[in-house]
Amino acid sequence: MFPWTLAVLCVLCAVTSASEKCTVPADQRSLVTKLQSTMESYIVPQSPPNPSILIALNLAGAQDSKTEKLLVAQIKERIIKEGTATMTSGEVALYVLALLSSCEDPKHVTAHISLVEVLKLKTEEELIHLSSHGKPYTTFYQLGLDTLALCLEGVDVNDAAVSLAKMALAKDFSMDTGAMATLALTCVHNRLVKAKQSRILAAVQEALNTLHQQILRAVETNTVNIYSLGLALQALSVTSTSYPSGEWSCSQTLTKVFNEISQGTFNNPMAAAQILPSLVGKTYLNVNRLGCFPDKITVEYTIINYLRGQHFMYTIFVTVPKGSVLLAVLQAADQANPQYFSYKTEQTSWGLMIVSINYCAANANDKTYWKFYNGTKPLDQGVESYIPANNEHIMAEFSKY
Incomplete structure (x- = not known):
């Protein structure tokens, strides 16, 4: 109308x-x-x-x-x-x-x-x-x-x-x-x-x-x-x-x-x-007051692997409902570009863990895992608990412990 x-x-x-x-x-x-x-x-x-x-x-x-x-x-x-x-x-x-x-x-x-x-x-x-x-x-x-x-x-x-x-x-x-x-x-x-x-x-x-x-x-x-x-x-x-x-x-x-x-x-x-x-x-x-996404946020999501196999670094920007947990960001990225941002999870006693991103899987034998950061600060919550803010930069880096 x-x-x-x-x-x-x-x-x-x-x-x-x-x-x-x-x-x-x-x-x-x-x-x-x-x-x-x-x-x-x-x-x-x-x-x-x-x-x-x-x-x-x-x-x-x-x-x-x-x-x-x-x-x-x-x-x-x-x-x-x-x-x-x-x-x-x-x-x-x-x-x-x-x-x-x-x-x-x-x-x-x-x-x-x-x-x-x-x-x-x-x-x-x-x-x-x-x-x-x-x-x-x-x-x-x-x-x-x-x-x-x-x-x-x-x-x-x-x-x-x-x-x-x-x-x-x-x-x-x-x-x-x-x-x-x-x-x-x-x-x-x-x-x-x-x-x-x-x-x-x-x-x-x-x-x-x-x-x-x-x-x-x-x-x-x-x-x-x-x-x-x-x-x-x-x-x-x-x-x-x-x-x-x-x-x-x-x-x-x-x-x-x-x-x-x-x-x-x-x-x-x-x-x-x-x-x-x-x-x-x-x-x-x-033009910037047209009621755009009042209940949504944009998150920058970067995945990095300089540790094993073919190295890569990819970034995507996704929009998710305000208040979403980090897992929703990963899901949105996977839906938008599954070629690079596909992932796998595993249920543990500590909650849901990300065990593979972009076909790069964690391995207990060589002590590798996916570590998440808010900018340069490591996250102290899991993907089912951490709630990103608007315009936040989330990084997932393939790392060793």
């Missing part, structure tokens, strides 16, 4: 007067539903991965879960097959946001690929180039995307935020760039306030005020490109909740949007992806 409880644009556009509220009119809601359906229909197995569409679908509430799963698979396949070396920082940032919106962990695309680490390096390259040449390696729009994605992942992006803020005050950003910078700086601003860090707060706040006025003026004077309007509305929604009477009529803006939808202006899937989030009262700041 389409989540029309989310489609209240007064949250996004607020009010133009005490009596006028800005919402999607009931007789226009079918247009938004149709717009989303049209966008989803463009996604087929042969289509290239499109993170922007995945973000929009998840923010709106994907009507077809198969489409969402296909987009996630396409994104992961590209990353695994082609790598990230040729991707720009903004591309990586979009992939991070897209995976977050689908409750996927961008830090663990595979055991060896962390998009967050890749993005941190590429963002640093942008900042170095900005410091040396007065402009980022790519564009300020991409630097805004980078800052937003890393901020949502909890990475310290104060340096990037300061650079964005300074440039926002020094030059006129395009509408798309200004809107993306607004979303990024809002994320950083909220974290600074929460952490009671005031050193750069004033600069960020000043930039946000400036960008807000620029975007509001462009929307008010109807000089915003129709394809930039979606990001502009997202930016306005996070920087203010009310406007003086007569300053801007959100209802008039909506009328323009729905006229364009009726004429097929947004039938292109990318155009639809740009406008759809704002029509359901969401912004890119919402």
Whole structure:
């Protein structure tokens, strides 16, 4: 069911007067539903991965879960097959946001690929180039995307935020760039306030005020490109909740949007992806607040054998219900990749013991066994008793006693 409880644009556009509220009119809601359906229909197995569409679908509430799963698979396949070396920082940032919106962990695309680490390096390259040449390696729009994605992942992006803020005050950003910078700086601003860090707060706040006025003026004077309007509305929604009477009529803006939808202006899937989030009262700041796995945890599980036979070290990330014992982690790993993570148990007077992992079996004659660690600390409980925490790293090492 389409989540029309989310489609209240007064949250996004607020009010133009005490009596006028800005919402999607009931007789226009079918247009938004149709717009989303049209966008989803463009996604087929042969289509290239499109993170922007995945973000929009998840923010709106994907009507077809198969489409969402296909987009996630396409994104992961590209990353695994082609790598990230040729991707720009903004591309990586979009992939991070897209995976977050689908409750996927961008830090663990595979055991060896962390998009967050890749993005941190590429963002640093942008900042170095900005410091040396007065402009980022790519564009300020991409630097805004980078800052937003890393901020949502909890990475310290104060340096990037300061650079964005300074440039926002020094030059006129395009509408798309200004809107993306607004979303990024809002994320950083909220974290600074929460952490009671005031050193750069004033600069960020000043930039946000400036960008807000620029975007509001462009929307008010109807000089915003129709394809930039979606990001502009997202930016306005996070920087203010009310406007003086007569300053801007959100209802008039909506009328323009729905006229364009009726004429097929947004039938292109990318155009639809740009406008759809704002029509359901969401912004890119919402991608990591979609209720992902509230009752589950992710555990990193590594098996190591440098002792006997063919040496190996394999790592997998598994999701299990919160409160599960370690045995559930081993079971999940076995189900996900039995080629490497199969195991055998044996019941003893001390409880259930793991006697073989990846066909490497313990042997009393040569005094070998499987020893489990939490990071580098040996576990003092068995697999039926120990309860891992979220993001914990469990290691099983073939050892001698």
